[in-house]
Amino acid sequence: MADIARRRSGRANIGRGSPLPGGRRGSPWLRGAAALGLLAGTLTGCGSSGGPPTLTWYINPDNGGQAKLASECTQASGGKYKIKTSILPNGATDQREQLVRRLAAKDSGLDLMSLDPVFVAEAANAGFLRQFTDAEAAQLTSGVFPAAVESAKWNGKLYAAPFWANTQLLWYRKSAAQKAGVDPTAANFTWDQMIDGAVKSGTTVAMTGNKYEGYMVWINALVASAGGTVLTDPQKGADAKVTLDNPAGQQAARIIRKLATSKAASPTLSTDIEDQARNEFNASNGGFMVNWPYIYAADLGDAESGVIPKSVPADIGWAKYPQVVAGQPSKPPFGGIELGIGAFTKHDAEAVAAAQCITSEPHMKEYMLSEGNPGARPAIFDDADVVKKFPMAALIRDSINSAEPRPITPYYPDVSGGIQSKWHPPASVNPSTTPRVTDEFVPKVLRDQRLL
Structure with missing residues (x-):
């Protein structure tokens, strides 16, 4: 379903018709946002006056699994941050449209977002996602399915943290x-x-x-x-x-x-x-x-x-x-969800820490057990609890390993x-x-x- 993180470099050119690959000016995100008349103003997110910052995580609809992870990572932070969730529409296309509206308006309240892998390159190319550093990327991609890592990158850099991987x-x-x-x-x-x-x-x-x-x-x-x-x-x-x-x-x-x-x-x-x-x-x-x-x-x-x-x-x-x-x-098809950080968040460090918590192996396992969506780390599929609930776990793992992502393009x-x-x-x-x-x-x- 949803994709991930975007770098800040080149942000000054957003909305100025800066050349993109192939000589085309402007990205689909920016063209769509301009058509909606959204580039003139800036949205402001919900901040916090005193106390730990509140991070807003825009999630694809599920049965409460992501909200539970948000609560658990809030507790695990030891008071460094709080995470609240905001539910996106059901369809991947509608989810993209809502994110376009907010990101094109430089919404600083869009801290974390669940993204369909096919939207990562587009959002990254438009300057809407925070790029992870090499050290952050190493932690977020260690032991992760190659297809999930590939789909979370643009121009060789990581813009999304693999959360769950999927196949048919x-x-x-x-x-x-x-x-x-x-x-x-x-x-x-x-x-x-x-x-x-x-x-x-x-x-x-x-x-x-x-x-x-x-x-x-x-x-x-x-x-x-x-x-x-x-x-x-x-x-x-x-x-x-x-x-x-x-x-x-x-x-x-x-x-x-x-x-x-x-x-x-x-x-x-x-x-x-x-x-x-x-x-x-x-x-x-x-x-x-x-x-x-x-x-x-x-x-x-x-x-x-x-x-x-x-x-x-x-x-x-x-x-x-x-x-x-x-x-x-x-x-087989490759799908899933990548976790992105909005390029305009005011809480970079906290958002990275939250992404690391949410996409940890224990939380991937928990989410797979509660929602039925496969985790992005192959090791999970050997877990006794996962095998008990998903007797086809080995087949899912092997299918993800041989899956073919859809085209990675802005x-x-x-x-x-x-x-x-x-x-x-x-x-x-x-x-x-x-x-x-x-x-x-x-x-x-x-x-x-x-x-x-």
Whole structure:
């Protein structure tokens, strides 16, 4: 979901149309903020008169896990600071918009923020995040998944503290797999086998096909699993090259079309997001689903409260993300949350200390156990408590290790939005034309020659 920290260098140029990679002037954050008329004034955060400073941590919605960590780290500080939380909207795009409003206005009250990894480079490039020092970075990245570290950096510097890392697994109903005559745990299990098996067994393949970031996650993972990349030379900013019109992009398009036009597709595929896909999977004709690990704990909770039959969780199996090309290892999606520090905070030292506390290994474990979101340190997955609650812990760890992050670029929202606009709805995707049209369209969006 959310991303992290931003450096102060170059802050004087913010809002002045300073050149950015690729010769483009201004960043998506600044252009969006300017459109909202937000660069004229400055917001002031809630300060504290006397006593320890109060840090405001903007969090993505959860079931109270981040608020609990805020309370625990407040206590652990020994009176050096207090942390209060402020909840962001549900969607990653809406979260970004709210942060844009505040950061563009140089809000000094935005001390900490939970960020989707794909927004780190954008926020860092705009000067909105405090850069961690080398010493701070060493502590925050020691023993952390490489993909989580990579996604928290921009231009080789750390702008976010990895908090939790995430990936997607293939979830299947054991009864459906048996009826279909397929083994999702087989070494070379493919998307084609899964779709064909679902059709044969009269079950569904639940996916996130709505026009939102979850759909981009699917597209990127398919392209990566086929040996391709959505974007080459992302460091070139607006001059980066979209590379979908090739065998990898065409394979991704073929699979999306195959599912969307098959009897295995949900009738609401084009509007389904994660929890709708989970509901589809839990239905009487549910068969297969690719989704994040949180769904396992969510299903256990729903079964306990009577929302779904207890027989549903007992029927759930799990396997690695399906292959696009048989024999070619898949590249599962990478997601999670990075913890950033606002560039305009008045409490640098306290915010860094709080980030170190929140992202410590014990707190990552605690958050994983309470919220179902995997920690960013591999060591957690060997913990007896974690293995007991997540019997697929080793698979999650190995999937994160082989996961492929989405493009790391300051212009990620434009890249993602441009691709989604040409690949949605899923049933309209054509492997012969969609990748080519996308390669032609997105560069024009990046150069302000076309609108999304």
